Amino acid sequence: MTLSGRLSTFSLSDIAQVIDRGKKTGCLALKVLPDAPEPYNIWFEKGRIVAISNSPDQLGLIQLLKNRKWISNRVISDLKLLNSLSIPLGIYLESQGSLRPEHLRFSFQIQVIHQLCGLFQFSDGVFQFKTNIKAPKVEMTGFSISISEATLIGFRRLKNWRLLEVKLPRLDSVLSKSPIAHLALKLDPLEKRIWDLSNGTVPLSDIVQYVSQPPTNIQRAAFRLLIAGLVVDLPPEATLPQFNLVNKPIRTVQIKPIPTTLKDAKSSDRISSSFLQNLLGFLRSKS
Amino acid sequence: MRIVVAGTVGAGKTTFVRTVSEIDVVDTERKPTDLTADVKDSTTVGMDFGKVTLNPEMVLHIYGTPGQIRFDFMWELLISKAHAYILLVAAHRPEEFATVRQMLWFLQNQVQIPLILGVTHTDCEAAWSVQDVGYAMGLAEGEQLLPIVAVNANVRKSVINALIVLVEHYMAQTQTTLS
Numbered sequence: 199m200t201l202s203g204r205l206s207t208f209s210l211s212d213i214a215q216v217i218d219r220g221k222k223t224g225c226l227a228l229k230v231l232p233d234a235p236e237p238y239n240i241w242f243e244k245g246r247i248v249a250i251s252n253s254p255d256q257l258g259l260i261q262l263l264k265n266r267k268w269i270s271n272r273v274i275s276d277l278k279l280l281n282s283l284s285i286p287l288g289i290y291l292e293s294q295g296s297l298r299p300e301h302l303r304f305s306f307q308i309q310v311i312h313q314l315c316g317l318f319q320f321s322d323g324v325f326q327f328k329t330n331i332k333a334p335k336v337e338m339t340g341f342s343i344s345i346s347e348a349t350l351i352g353f354r355r356l357k358n359w360r361l362l363e364v365k366l367p368r369l370d371s372v373l374s375k376s377p378i379a380h381l382a383l384k385l386d387p388l389e390k391r392i393w394d395l396s397n398g399t400v401p402l403s404d405i406v407q408y409v410s411q412p413p414t415n416i417q418r419a420a421f422r423l424l425i426a427g428l429v430v431d432l433p434p435e436a437t438l439p440q441f442n443l444v445n446k447p448i449r450t451v452q453i454k455p456i457p458t459t460l461k462d463a464k465s466s467d468r469i470s471s472s473f474l475q476n477l478l479g480f481l482r483s484k485s
Numbered sequence: 486m487r488i489v490v491a492g493t494v495g496a497g498k499t500t501f502v503r504t505v506s507e508i509d510v511v512d513t514e515r516k517p518t519d520l521t522a523d524v525k526d527s528t529t530v531g532m533d534f535g536k537v538t539l540n541p542e543m544v545l546h547i548y549g550t551p552g553q554i555r556f557d558f559m560w561e562l563l564i565s566k567a568h569a570y571i572l573l574v575a576a577h578r579p580e581e582f583a584t585v586r587q588m589l590w591f592l593q594n595q596v597q598i599p600l601i602l603g604v605t606h607t608d609c610e611a612a613w614s615v616q617d618v619g620y621a622m623g624l625a626e627g628e629q630l631l632p633i634v635a636v637n638a639n640v641r642k643s644v645i646n647a648l649i650v651l652v653e654h655y656m657a658q659t660q661t662t663l664s
Contacts, residue, residue, distance in 0.1 A: 203580065209583070212582065215620070220616065430586060430623070478653065480537075485646055
């Protein structure tokens with residue numbers, strides 16, 4: 199099964215949430231536009247991200263460890279033999295005493311969390327998710343993380359928001375909690391406040407008043423909740439219709455049942471069980 | 486009983502109502518002047534209305550909403566008076582999933598009435614699976630927030646099957662509420 203589309207119409211957050219909710223295993227290939235040198239591969243196992251790399255020869259993790267000087271040249275030369283690794287490279291190196299545990303953790307943060315957040319700055323690109331493709335062991339640290347957790351952690355640490363300013367929710371945005379968000383993640387105090395007020399009626403501009411923080415802080419925290427799939431921004435207010443009716447005269451139709459029904463009915467009125475049983479029987483007889 | 490069929494432009498709402506209605510559907514189709522014109526030649530600006538009569542005392546009314554979200558005043562009017570509704574989403578247009586998800590949560594904020602998700606155009610090229618469309622709507626594995634059903638709005642049996650699922654869901658929901 200392949201899922202494909204464009205980032206301009208179905209965001210990285212959206213596609214990652216689909217993979218997360220479906221607990222899918224596979225590789226999301228992401229070619230960002232307009233000038234991506236190599237596509238990024240994001241590998242998932244049961245919905246959790248295990249590795250990200252845009253190295254064409256799948257040496258991204260080794261290169262990262264080498265650049266940071268976290269592994270020695272002797273280890274690097276031995277790595278030529280690692281094509282047949284049966285466990286993630288990070289775990290292997292740690293078990294051999296060739297990589298310190300804290301460096302392994304840092305390498306995952308850089309490889310996955312930092313790179314993932316960097317990918318959100320791109321507004322356009324094409325994606326294709328292929329299921330049942332396992333991450334190469336040589337690109338894996340051995341850690342995994344959910345998209346929600348990775349984006350919350352990553353964007354909290356982000357210092358330079360310049361490229362993301364245009365993606366921040368507007369102050370007139372109204373947020374609503376996701377119906378399936380169980381809030382298993384630990385939110386910071388500002389995120390928690392916004393979460394509590396995300397009831398589909400309170401615009402961010404009002405939240406600014408409640409929490410006495412700069413609007414930008416509110417927008418960034420709301421952005422984190424949106425990207426993590428914990429809330430959604432509701433549609434803007436309806437605008438007046440602007441349809442061209444010149445070439446087609448409007449028909450005047452008497453529709454008695456509609457205004458009568460809409461005016462007289464109570465939204466809370468209940469349908470009798472006998473009606474429902476009859477209706478169900480009637481429909482089944484027609485199916 | 487009043488049922489509302491909601492969804493984005495071109496998801497199949499008008500077709501759904503026409504396919505199952507026993508009367509000529511009262512529609513308010515007009516030539517679109519916006520991006521809707523890329524999807525279809527005419528679009529609903531008011532509502533579609535059809536009905537199914539069991540007997541003179543028992544009638545099922547089916548209302549189709551306009552597709553554009555800018556007509557949400559009409560949505561609110563219809564949804565607030567509905568007993569249950571089905572939200573249609575076209576499986577081959579992932580670019581609209583975010584909008585449908587917004588609609589879903591917008592509607593759930595407006596009213597607490599039974600809802601099912603109807604996935605249309607599942608036979609089109611590049612269509613997502615029904616399950617993946619559910620995930621794109623914000624539903625998760627093992628979460629039974631609402632039933633999801635594949636619907637071919639052109640096929641009467643398929644539409645009736647969707648109505649059966651909706652009525653069954655309504656019965657289950659109202660029983661839960663009462664108990």
